[in-house]
Structures are given as C-alpha cells and as structure tokens.
Amino acid sequence: MGRILIVDDTMFMRTLVKNILFSGGHDVVGEAEDGVQAVEMYQKLKPDLVTMDVVMPRMNGIEALKSIRAADPKARVIMCTAVGQEQMVKLAIKNGAKGYIVKPFQAPKVVEEVNNVLNP
C-alpha cells in the first residue's frame, strides 16, 4: 500500500484516479491542481509516488517532474497521459518519470503500473 499524491487540474480526473487507487488498496495523501502546488505538496507530504498530469495551468507536468526530481532524486512519478502526447511523455521519461498511464484509464492497468513502480 503506497501513499500517493495525485496531480491533475480537473477534479473529475482526480476523483477518478483516487477511486481507482483506493480500490487498489492505496492511500491518496494529497491532491494538487497544478505543477506549482504539486511541487509544494510533494515537499510537505513526501509521498511514495506521484501521478502527474501533463497539461496543466501555471506549471505543466514536465516542469513539476523536473522540480520534484531535482529536490528528491528518488522521487517516483507516473505520468498521466493521453494518446497524442507521446512526445511529452518521452520527455518526461528522459527526465526520470518511472511509468505512465494512458487515458481513458483502465483501473487494472493503473493499479498495475503503480504497483510496478512501487515494487520494481
């Protein structure tokens, strides 16, 4: 069971991901609405894993990923992505993202990816 921070600019997506993670037995310790908040909350909560949306206002997921990884090189971040965002996700992976999930989310896939990244 991991402590997870969800980052997404829509409450809809956050709720969806949260319920999936709950059903997988994980704990959602926080929810951030954009990259800036994500970086702040990561420092404060020190979650085991972050699910990070890519396109967000203020600071996008890639920048947030970079900041989080700069402060904590062990940070485990999974990108939440959609078909068409391949380039962004690849950039994220090059910057240390440990996994990715593709919208529309399928609960088993999300849980599997989270478990994989938590227990490599």
Add this chain to the structure above:
Amino acid sequence: MDATPYRTLFVAESRENHENLVKNLLLLEECSDDAAIDEIFRSAHTLKGMSASMGFAEMERLCHSMEDVFQLLRTGQLAPAPRLIDVLLACTDRIEEMIDDIESGGDSSGISSVSLVRDLREVAEGEADDGDPAQESCEEYVVTVTLDPACSMQDVRAMLILQNLEELGEIRSVVPAVEAIEEGTFAGTFTVALGTDAGRDAVRSAVSHSEVVGVAFRGDGEHGPAPEAGPSSDEISPRTEKSREVKNLRVDIHRLDQMMNLVEDLVINGGRLKQVAKKYQIKEMDEALAMVSRSVSDLQNLTMHIRMIPLNQIFNRFPRVVRDVAHHDGKEVNFTMEGGETELDRSVMDGLSDPLLHLIRNAVNHGIETPDERIAAGKPAKGNVVLTAWREQGTVVIELADDGAGIDREKVLGKAIEKDLISPEYAETLKDEEIVNFLFAPGFSTAAEVTDISGRGVGLDVVKSTIESLNGSIRVETRPGDGTRFRLILPPTMAIVEVMMVRINRKRCAIPISAVVEVASADPKNVHRIGDSEAILLRDEVLQIYTLEEMFGRSDLLDIVVVVQYQGRKCCIPVDAVEGQQEVVVKPVGHVIGSCRGVGGVTIPGDGDVVPILDVNTMI
C-alpha cells in the same frame, strides 16, 4: 465504467472547458495569441481525456481531432485563418450539444461528429507530420521484446524498458534505433544488445511487464504500417442559441472555511447581542433578534451542509479490501454496503478511513470463519459482512456487522488475566458487555499469532482513540456463533460540540460533555494525599484530583467535582460552579500560540469571553 457518479462533475467541468474554448477561440480570431492557443489546447485536451474516461466515444473523437489542429496551431505549422476558426467554433457547438445530451442522461453517441472531423482534417491537410520509419541493423543483439499490440504508447513503454535495462548494464545497440523508438516509428518489437553481469533472469525481469507479450533471447525486430488519411466534405451546422441554468459551482475549500468562520463569528456576536437585549428588555428588539437568530442558525446549518461529503468517498475502496483479505485467508465473504450517501463533514471523514479499514479487515480476518468451519457450525459456507451508515438524531451511525464466530468470551478473559488486566476471581463477576471492552485496551489482541492482515501491532485501542478524537464513540456487541457488530457513532461535524460550562477559580472553562461522567459534591474529609497528588474517595472509587491550577490559579474551594473519563480512566476536576450545558462553536487554537496541552480549542460564548475547551485525553 459505471459513469453515473461522475456525470454531474463531468458535465460541470466540461462546460467550463467548453466555455474556455469558445472564449479563447474568439480571442484567437482577433489576433494570434500564444497564451490563447495554449489555453485552447489545454481545454480541448482535458475534454478529450474526460470524455474518453467516461466512454463518450463520439465526443472523444471530435475533441481529439480538434486537439490535433490546435497542436499544429501551437507549433506554427498552421495559421488561425477565418475558415479554420469557423470550423472550430462549429465543433464547439457540437460539443455543447453533446454535453447537453450527456447531462440529460445520454452518451453523445447520437450526435455525429464525422463530418466535422473530416472538415478539420481538410483544413489541416498538408501539414501531416508522420516521420519515416527507420530501422538500423547491427551486428550484436541479445534479447527481442515484443509489446502487446493493445498496449497504448508502445514507444513510451519501450523507452521505460530500455531505461530499466540501462540500470543493469551497458546497452550496446538497439533495433530499431533509440531515436526511432523515441520518434514513435516502431511497431511493437525491438531488440536490444546489452552488456551486463546481472544474469539472464535479471534481464528477463527488467523487461517483463503485462504489456510485454514476448521476450526472446536472440531474435529479430520488425516493422509496421503507416497511419491512414481521410476524405473531406463540407458541413457546418447553424448555431442554435440556448439558455441554460448553472446547476453546479466549484468553490475553493478555503473560501468555504472562511465563510464558516464568518458564520461562526455571526453566531457568537448574535449571542452577545441577545445578552445585551436581555438587560434592556425591549419587546420589539427581542422579536427582531429572534428572527435574526433563526436566519443565522439556518445559515450555519447550510454552511455546515456545504462542507459535507458522502461516505462513499471512503466506502468505495472497501469491497476490494474485503476481497483481498478473504482471498488471502481462503474465506468466502459476501460484502454489502448501504447508506454510502450519508454525509459527513470533511474533517470527520479524513480521520475515519483508517479505523474503518481496520475494523473491516478484522471482520474478515478474525470474524468470518473458513468455509469448512462454517459448514460444521451449520451456517452457509459464505459469510456476510455488512457495512451500513445512517443518520440518527443529529449523529451519524456507521455499523459493521459480520455473521462470523463472534468474540470468544473465555479467550478474551484468558488474555485479560494473562496481561494482568484483571484477577481470575474478578473475571468471574464480569458481564459479557464488560468483557468485550477489554478488546479496546491498549496492546490487546486475541489472535494467537499476529497476522499481516489485521494485527500489525495496531489494535482496536487505536481504532477507539481515533474515533474518540473525532468526538465519536464505538460500541461492540457480540454473540458467540452469531457474529459481531461494531457500531460507530459520530458527530456529523467537529466544528460544534456540546460542552459543560464550569467555573474554576472564578474563570470559565468548557468540558466536552462526551468526557463527563458525572458531577458530584465533594467532602473535604474524603480527600487523601497520595505521593505528590491528591485523590478523592467517591463511592468506593479512588479518583485522582486534577486541580488545573497552572491554568486557572489555585482555588481553595472544593465542594463540587466533575468526574471525567477517557478510555476507562477516570479522574476528577474540582470546580467552583457548574453553569450549564450548551452547544458551542469550537475555534482551533492558532499556530501563534502553538500546541497547548490540555486545551483542545477555545469557544466564545455570548458575552465575548474567550473560554478554553479542555482536551481530556491529553490531560489524563
């Protein structure tokens, strides 16, 4: 996915994004604006993701096509020509129709987007961005990985696998080339030559994943087809103007807290006003005040209600937990939940999840017997665990019942004697309901062995203290052979508590009524010194006296004591007078003061005085 619980949220957020889209498209029409393009892209992207998640395929398709066009706009490969804006606005109209359809229970499938998608393609034609597939051969390779054709973003998965391999050693070559994989022009199979001393199994485990369908040591890579193009037509529907009610509004939680604070101030000052009015006895003023206080109380209830969220938010995860624990223990369990729509304040909800989880795990792990045991006991093989919630007289009750073996009286007693909690002679005199209370004693567990499911050193005592910290209470009933029933009674909110107002050394102080056992008159003759402290003999019970003189100064009076209790431990506080019982609004002690032992918060009654509320559990 069952879309119903998300539909309202979906519609509300889709509308916001739709409006944002239209607003920025219009901006873009006036002048090319990078910020507007970014906004448009984000909205289209969000709409696509949300509709895809809900399974609204038609809407997803349209948003996807729009997103493609916006991407071209963003990279400067396409200019925002008037014709393009026309088509895009037509698309937003179609999206609005779809949202309307979804709001009224549809799934947008009746509203076709085919012609618009074609239009978009036509407008964006010539800007195709497909690179050419590249394949490089190399002289040495070790492992060939084939990804599931159903895997989304195969190239990204491939990059992650390569990254995993890189951690094992040196990648000497990759076919197709890493660049080609990064550019997305490969078809699901790649071959890697890796130099490592980690061994074959480590390599295998580094590449294995549910989306990998084949791992072959020594093999070959291959390539796939290029994407298709589409025809075009011309059709833009006329805009139909509709008026629509705004039904949902999202508000920042901090604003709600602020509002709550203001309402509380209103309640406090209302009380003050009432006291002033009492002094002057003006009939008209009293009447007007009565009207005002009614409105204020309605306002307070409404504000509280806005902060409420349904229990389903935490209930949703439980079926999976039950399934996992039952599976682990080889038990068959039928889990039902009722009343998930019952609402609780966020502050209470946050603390409730872990204790409930613990109880549910316990119910399956310790409560329900194995199918063989159940059949032997004449019960159906499949056990039942029922979680119910409802509102009852201003409280929220959550009940967890199982039809398992129940709690074994003898086992509990044995353990209690072993742990030196009671003497064997005393044990004989205990009633059943007193015995189950031992379960809540710190460090008490009847399971012979600590299992990794429910017994993790954290016992029911923690559950109990967590529930009590939420101002709630927990009770357990058990019938051997028939099962166990835990009942949690919780306040719907923590912002208001019922307190007993007392005076200590003439200063006012509030004690939460949940902690008060009784008020008794004390006889100074019965006060005895025990070491550094004093105790009083009250009906054959010795109770330690807490004078609270550090807080309030020494009072020489000792004729009334309030007996308080926490987790079965009692003590008494001498007071000058008891002023009565009332509901008060709790204000947390601010960060400026820091944590203040023994004080759970303050309240401000009608006269404007600031009164500390005792936190009995940190005192005892």
